[in-house]
Amino acid sequence: MKHLTLLIAILFISLTYSCESEGEETPDIPVLSVLATSVISETGFQLNWSISKLEGFQSISIAVSKDKELATIIESFELDDITRESLLVSDLQGATIYYFRISLMHNGVTVAESDIEAAETSYRMESFQIVTEDAYSLSSKLSYLESKAGSRPGIIMMHEFGVWVNPWVGSDLLRQLVADGYVCLTFFFRGHGTSTPVDDPMDLINDKSLLTRDLQATIDYMNENELVSGELGLIGGSMGAIMALAGNGYEEVLTSVALSPTRDGVFLIFPNMTLSSVYYLVGELDIHDLEGGDFPAETNILYELTEEPRKLNIIPGTADHGTNLLSRDSLNTSIKEWFRALLPLE
Secondary structure, eight states, X not given: OHHHHHXXXXXXXXXXXXXXXXXXXXXXXXXXXXXXXXXXXXXXXXXXXXXXXOTTOOXXXXXXXXXXXXXXXXXXXXXXXXXXXXXXXXXXXXXXEEEEEEEEEETTEEEEEOOOEEEEOOOEEEEEEEEOTTSOEEEEEEEEOTTSOSOEEEEXXXXXXXXXXXXXXXXXXXXXXXXXXXXXEEEOOTTSTXXXXXXXXXXXXXXXXXXXXXXXXXXXXXXXXXXXXXXEEEEEETHHHHHHHHGGGSTTEEEEEEESOOSTTHHHHSTTOOOEEEEEEEETTOBOSSTTOBHHHHHHHHHHTOXXXXXXXXXTTOOOOGGGGGGSHHHHHHHHHHHHHHSOOO
């Protein structure tokens, strides 16, 4: 019994010493929290964070990239002051999403790190009215980089029939085109959004010359704007696609992109127009039981009537129509590449 009591006492002392030793060898793990980005401009932003428990690490490492996986690091920072809680990142590209990770380091080893977070540089967006020759007021926005010097090509972006929220405003494609350096104009056709209303919206379908007046007014505006070099591209979905094709007849329009177009109205507006330099996109299953409702067939006919350069992209397995097609990053990329090739920047 005496020996058993002694053995228990030895085991208790050993366990107590072991726990105390382990506690001494394991430092407190710092807690890192990423806060909202601030001081956002076209050329940079401020990253903010907080750290509790400053023991256990020696430096702060920050990696910045344009890709979500941080596969290619474009900026990296090593901060020896572990009490810092912000960093101003500058000399960046406007209208661009950047990804970053903050790591706490000790002897070159990561002690704690944040998730991959995102921050976006800004761009200029001005709101104004364009007045047509028949006194209709078109609610418009012009998006561009103030940090870019000189004039550059412009792109007019046109919406579908019946919308009250313009799908182009704030879209990924608009932001990416602005980041490249284009000046982008978005507007509401008459009878849409906050533009001058019309008595019967169907008049715009039955008489597309009314829409032509709107297109003419926007082209005139871009021609007179000192930011625009005089070279234009057009892009539109559905009704806007028809107008993008109709605009192909203007000398200053170098190229058009048409999402889910039909032949209806194009040659009524410009019966002798020769289509050329057009990129067509349409969903494979975008077919409806109405006249002209087989959009893949209509688009294919238009493509065959178009002179080079031309491109046809029938997106498999989808009935998405018009600007709904642009939920796919790959299509945005293909449109950007088309504009870069046919509406080149300096």
